[in-house]
Amino acid sequence: IYNVDETGIMTVPKKQSKCLSLRRKRQVGCLxxxxxxxxxxxxxxxxxxxxxxxxxxIFSSSRTKPELQDDAPPGSTAHYHPSGWMQKEIFLSWFDQFISFWKPSKEHP
Structure with a gap:
C-alpha cells in the first residue's frame, strides 16, 4: 500500500506584514x-x-533551471511546467520512476 501526496508551496508567504508604530501616529510605514x-x-x-x-x-517554469534543485534531498527529481502542477506527461514520468524505485513483482506487489 502506497500513499502519494501533492502539495503546492509558495516561495514567499502571502501573509500580511505586521507593523509597529507609536500611538497617535497617522502615517505608518511597513516593510x-x-x-x-x-x-x-x-x-x-x-x-x-x-x-x-x-x-x-514541479517548478512553475517553462524551461529547466538547475539552480532550483540546489540543496534538494538526494535522489529527488525536478520537472518544469508553466502551471507548476502535475500534468499527464509528468505523471507518466513519475510512474516510471515509481516502478523502477519500488521494483514491484508478483511476489512483492
Whole structure:
C-alpha cells in the first residue's frame, strides 16, 4: 500500500506584514517583501511499511533551471511546467520512476 501526496508551496508567504508604530501616529510605514512568490509543487511518496521515495518537485517554469534543485534531498527529481502542477506527461514520468524505485513483482506487489 502506497500513499502519494501533492502539495503546492509558495516561495514567499502571502501573509500580511505586521507593523509597529507609536500611538497617535497617522502615517505608518511597513516593510514587505518585494518578491513575488513562485509556486513549487512537491510530490511525496510513502509506503504503509514506512519506506519512502525521494520527493519530486514541479517548478512553475517553462524551461529547466538547475539552480532550483540546489540543496534538494538526494535522489529527488525536478520537472518544469508553466502551471507548476502535475500534468499527464509528468505523471507518466513519475510512474516510471515509481516502478523502477519500488521494483514491484508478483511476489512483492
Amino acid at each position: 514587505t517583501s518585494g518578491e513575488r512568490g513562485v509556486l513549487v509543487t512537491v510530490e511525496i511518496y510513502m509506503s504503509a511499511s514506512g519506506a519512502f521515495m525521494p520527493p519530486m518537485f
